[in-house]
Amino acid sequence: MSVALITTLLALPLGLLVAWCLIAVVNVKAFGWRLPFHVFPLQLLELLGVAMTASLLAAPASRSQAGAHAADQPDQDIRR
Numbered sequence: 001m002s003v004a005l006i007t008t009l010l011a012l013p014l015g016l017l018v019a020w021c022l023i024a025v026v027n028v029k030a031f032g033w034r035l036p037f038h039v040f041p042l043q044l045l046e047l048l049g050v051a052m053t054a055s056l057l058a059a060p061a062s063r064s065q066a067g068a069h070a071a072d073q074p075d076q077d078i079r080r
Helices: 002-031 041-072
Strands: none
Touching: 002 041
């Protein structure tokens, strides 16, 4: 969960930066006009909640797959 939280907290501002660059730089150079850039904090909080819920729901599946993968591997003796 902590990795998902850190990833989400890094992705949100970087996504906003990319969106601003596209609106303020690319649109102006490519088309000669710009759109208004609005940030909606409540939607960002909702997005954070959805990301945490998705990672919480995905965690048991990844653990069971990792356990199944580990069960398929024979024990290796490292004292060769």
